Amino acid sequence: MGQKLVIFLHTEDLAQASAVVLAQDGAVLETIPSTTLAALTSQAEGREVIVIIPAEDVLLMATSLPQMNHQRLRKALPYALEERVIGNVDELHFAMGDYLPNGELVVAVVAKQKMQAWIQALREYQIEATCMLPLSLIVPWAEDTWSVAIFAEVAIVKTAAFYGFACDVANLQTILLLKLQEGTNKPHSIHVFNYTQTSILPLTIGDCVIKEVVYPVEHSLVDLANVAQQHPVSLNLLQGAYQAKRQWRQLKNTWMVSGILIAACVAMVFFSQIISYFILSSRSHKVEQEIATIYHQQFPGAHTVVAAKERMQDKLQKLLGQATGDPLFALLAAVGKGIIQTPQVNLERFDFQHNQITLNVTAVSFDALDTFSRFLKQQGLSVKQENATSVDSRAKADLVVQSR
Known part of the structure; x- marks a missing residue:
């Protein structure tokens, strides 16, 4: 499966979407600014589907937890983050990313109700996603900088590879100033990808340089889709109970192949034992015939072979005794x-x-x-x-x- 279909779900109407079709080498085959999920059913067939969900619905954070297996970690996460989230942890879905160099674990938190609504909307039109990412993770970003993507009604701020948040455009400058004053992970500059055709931010905020570039609106889908296809899938929201069926099928197929190989090995051992039995049985019968021939040569009057070894040893001892005298x-x-x-x-x-x-x-x-x-x-x-x-x-x- 080389080609990818990147679907951008709309905030208000889940049946509405935008999409980009990418070739195996990442080239853009088709850009669809406005469409419906029903119209994307045929586009999704035979392609890997990456779904981008609204950034404002996902909370990104990091926590310090010792490294352990995924099953135990998944059980421990809700209680470790209980005081940092709003709402009942039983109603929230926690997706795990990778451990950062400082030892912290990246986590994405989203309401289970939202996850179920997105997945149900996709499956209603036979679209099976293999990866689901928040929009805040696919904004272009570089080391020692912050990135801001400005759209018509919302702005996405990305402060690190796995950190980002959404805010309304009207309050963007104020929120950036407050974040800079916190002094945490302060950037050398802020790169602004403006897809509204109108410059919004000043040249500086505080003592931080603002590098704002205004792009055509239609470029936003392509820019974000290119980042999405290159993004590490470790923070894929489709984890645990929401794991993609295709991933389950791949895992099931892996176990099936392993089971078949084990069964084949057992069968080979079993049949090799049977073949060895028949070979040895045939050889044993031939040896018994040779023994009987020699026995009757030494004891012409015998009708059956009785205690062949003992009688042959007795005769040999007699011959040796005769030879000695x-x-x-x-x-x-x-x-x-x-x-x-x-x-x-x-x-x-x-x-x-x-x-x-x-x-x-x-x-x-x-x-x-x-x-x-x-x-x-x-x-x-x-x-x-x-x-x-x-x-x-x-x-x-x-x-x-x-x-x-």
């Missing part, structure tokens, strides 16, 4: 160690008869053969070398090995 296995174990210790010796073939083993070996040299023979003797074996020859620069011999 067989001289062939003992001799081969010793020969194997010798081959590992002397890699220069290769075993070509062997023959076992009468509890002795005859090894046909080759080596890179006769010294390697002697090393191999000494190792076997160190293992407690009797070694006899026969038919020692040299073939193709390699030593070749038959070794007769037996236990002593």
